[in-house]
Amino acid sequence: MVDEILIIDNDPSHAKALGVYLERKRMEVHMASTTEDVMVLFDNISAKVVLADPGLPDMEMVYLLKQIKTAQPKLQIIVMATPGQFDHAMAELKNDAVHYLMKPVKSTALDMALYQARSWIALNNKLEANEKKLKVFRHTQSLFQQLFDEVPCYISVQDRQFRLTATNKMFKKDFGDEIGSHCFSVYKHRESPCQECPVADTFEDGRPHTTEEVVTSKSGKQYNVITWTAPIRNGDGEITQVMEMSTNITQIRQLQDHLTSLGLMIGSMSHGVKGMLTALDGGIYQLETGLAKNDQERTNRAFDQVRQMTGRIRKMVLEILYYAKSRELRYRSIDINEMAAKVVGDAMAIASKNGVHLEANISSSMGFIDVDPTWMQAALVNFMENAIDACTYDRSKKDHTVKFDAFEMSPDRICFIIQDNGMGMDQETKEKMFTLFFTSKGSQGTGLGLFIANRVIRQHGGNIKVESEPRKGSRFQICLPKSKPDQSKMVDIPLKVLEIENNETDNKK
Amino acid sequence: MKKILIVDDDPNIIDYLTTLFEDNGYSTFSAHDVKEGLAVAREEIPDLITLDLEMPEEWGPRFYRKMSQEKSLKNIPVIVISGLSGGDHAIGKAVAYLSKPFDREKLLEIVKETLQ
Numbered sequence: 001m002v003d004e005i006l007i008i009d010n011d012p013s014h015a016k017a018l019g020v021y022l023e024r025k026r027m028e029v030h031m032a033s034t035t036e037d038v039m040v041l042f043d044n045i046s047a048k049v050v051l052a053d054p055g056l057p058d059m060e061m062v063y064l065l066k067q068i069k070t071a072q073p074k075l076q077i078i079v080m081a082t083p084g085q086f087d088h089a090m091a092e093l094k095n096d097a098v099h100y101l102m103k104p105v106k107s108t109a110l111d112m113a114l115y116q117a118r119s120w121i122a123l124n125n126k127l128e129a130n131e132k133k134l135k136v137f138r139h140t141q142s143l144f145q146q147l148f149d150e151v152p153c154y155i156s157v158q159d160r161q162f163r164l165t166a167t168n169k170m171f172k173k174d175f176g177d178e179i180g181s182h183c184f185s186v187y188k189h190r191e192s193p194c195q196e197c198p199v200a201d202t203f204e205d206g207r208p209h210t211t212e213e214v215v216t217s218k219s220g221k222q223y224n225v226i227t228w229t230a231p232i233r234n235g236d237g238e239i240t241q242v243m244e245m246s247t248n249i250t251q252i253r254q255l256q257d258h259l260t261s262l263g264l265m266i267g268s269m270s271h272g273v274k275g276m277l278t279a280l281d282g283g284i285y286q287l288e289t290g291l292a293k294n295d296q297e298r299t300n301r302a303f304d305q306v307r308q309m310t311g312r313i314r315k316m317v318l319e320i321l322y323y324a325k326s327r328e329l330r331y332r333s334i335d336i337n338e339m340a341a342k343v344v345g346d347a348m349a350i351a352s353k354n355g356v357h358l359e360a361n362i363s364s365s366m367g368f369i370d371v372d373p374t375w376m377q378a379a380l381v382n383f384m385e386n387a388i389d390a391c392t393y394d395r396s397k398k399d400h401t402v403k404f405d406a407f408e409m410s411p412d413r414i415c416f417i418i419q420d421n422g423m424g425m426d427q428e429t430k431e432k433m434f435t436l437f438f439t440s441k442g443s444q445g446t447g448l449g450l451f452i453a454n455r456v457i458r459q460h461g462g463n464i465k466v467e468s469e470p471r472k473g474s475r476f477q478i479c480l481p482k483s484k485p486d487q488s489k490m491v492d493i494p495l496k497v498l499e500i501e502n503n504e505t506d507n508k509k
Numbered sequence: 510m511k512k513i514l515i516v517d518d519d520p521n522i523i524d525y526l527t528t529l530f531e532d533n534g535y536s537t538f539s540a541h542d543v544k545e546g547l548a549v550a551r552e553e554i555p556d557l558i559t560l561d562l563e564m565p566e567e568w569g570p571r572f573y574r575k576m577s578q579e580k581s582l583k584n585i586p587v588i589v590i591s592g593l594s595g596g597d598h599a600i601g602k603a604v605a606y607l608s609k610p611f612d613r614e615k616l617l618e619i620v621k622e623t624l625q
Contacts, residue, residue, distance in 0.1 A: 270592075271563065271593065272592075274592030274608070274609040274610060275519050275522065275592050275609060277609065277610040278519075278521075278522055278525065278592070278610040278611065279519060279521035279522055279525060280610075281525065281611075281613070282521060282522060282524060282526075283521075283525070285525065285528070285529060286524075286525070289528070289532060298528070301524075305521060305524070308521075309521070354520075
């Protein structure tokens with residue numbers, strides 16, 4: 001690289017002598033004698049050193065030099081001045097110049113001044129490079145800190161005594177800002193180290209270890225976590241600390257529980273299906289033999305049974321489909337009286353078979369309602385069936401009646417009341433009846449019927465009021481808006497909320 | 510006429526078995542649960558019992574244990590008819606285990622052999 005230098009001197013012969021000297025030192029020399037020259041030249045050259053006579057007492061050149069130095073702090077200015085102006089020049093330019101030379105300039109002094117200027121430049125470059133590195137480093141550091149903090153895991157760094165030396169944000173949120181405490185006391189509220197400890201294992205063999213743990217947060221909540229460890233080594237490769245990263249898998253475990261209960265449901269359902277198929281077999285057998293023997297009574301009974309079993313299987317399949325598939329409803333405008341009559345018709349078959357009286361009281365011409373007829377009818381029949389079952393299971397009385405009322409509550413709202421004098425419900429059954437998989441019917445129930453019926457009613461914007469007393473009977477009041485509810489106001493009720501909501505409605509009563 | 514006691518909580522299945530057995534020349538009694546089953550068994554002393562395993566309140570194996578403790582009942586052969594899979598070991602001394610839905614002819618054959 002060729003050094004460029006700018007000589008500013010209003011004494012042309014002196015400037016020329018300096019120029020010749022410096023060119024011999026393999027420098028590229030530019031000359032200027034006025035401020036105008038300097039300004040024009042400065043934009044076109046890349047001199048790092050300026051050798052200038054400020055031309056005092058005129059201050060113009062002094063100002064220009066100060067300006068240039070401010071704009072390019074890396075530029076090194078060597079000032080030369082006559083003995084008479086030397087002090088003045090120093091007083092004006094002060095630290096803006098790297099060196100001051102007495103005019104006429106001696107070569108050794110000039111060499112020294114140039115050497116100094118170059119060292120400054122080298123030093124400045126080094127500093128600049130370091131600053132850049134530092135900036136990258138700081139950026140990386142803040143990035144790592146951010147990562148450390150924002151990783152959706154609990155991260156802690158521990159020493160050999162299992163004391164926490166650093167924890168991330170999520171850790172602090174759930175387990176507190178406990179630097180210096182023991183891992184086992186913070187995570188497990190223990191007083192001594194755990195029997196099996198992945199951190200201890202990593203200190204021992206320097207390898208990562210993983211375990212699954214149940215930890216307790218500062219608020220007392222239990223979390224299932226999967227824990228990984230990794231050694232942190234010092235410059236000599238010794239393990240000084242261990243990092244422990246724990247992922248909260250509580251939700252996965254909960255989901256597993258949910259799947260287990262689904263598995264249980266399928267188990268109990270398959271049992272129910274087997275029972276129905278057997279009963280269907282029975283119906284077919286009686287139908288065959290009834291026809292063969294020309295036994296009208298048996299044939300009729302068999303026909304009823306086959307129809308009832310087909311209905312039950314159909315219902316169970318619908319329930320499974322409802323549970324397994326999306327719950328989008330297909331609304332249609334339906335004559336309320338027709339729907340009510342159909343529900344009563346379906347229920348009548350079951351009621352008469354079980355020796356239960358069915359009284360229907362349907363108001364005339366209630367108009368039309370927007371519903372998904374398949375699901376609404378299934379839901380209403382489900383309530384009817386439950387009422388009939390409640391009578392069948394009740395052995396304390398002989399005469400059982402299920403009453404079905406349908407009427408207009410207001411011009412835009414209809415209500416159904418289903419009342420029985422069956423076995424009634426205790427508090428527990430009442431609270432849990434709409435819960436998924438809850439059944440009081442042993443192997444005969446799937447625990448899906450009322451759960452789905454309740455959802456269907458709610459999805460249609462309706463509500464259900466329940467009154468019940470053990471051994472006396474139950475009364476369900478179901479009210480529905482006639483027109484399709486505003487979708488934007490509809491909320492898909494998550495499974496878990498259902499139970500709570502029902503309790504609330506119970507309390508409000 | 511040989512007497513068969515049917516213990517099952519499903520009235521439809523009781524209905525089915527009753528017709529089936531009566532059509533084939535047996536007389537039948539039925540019970541919906543363990544308690545009722547024991548009461549009927551003590552009174553009628555049947556020649557054979559068909560037993561469901563899963564019933565509300567008490568299950569089939571409980572019925573079997575209780576009847577085994579009674580001198581007059583303990584030698585009555587029992588055929589298990591149940592929807593439970595893998596239930597064939599629930600009652601070790603049962604003469605047969607039939608899974609619901611069962612084969613009608615096979616049941617009649619077993620009954621016939623057992624009652625000979």
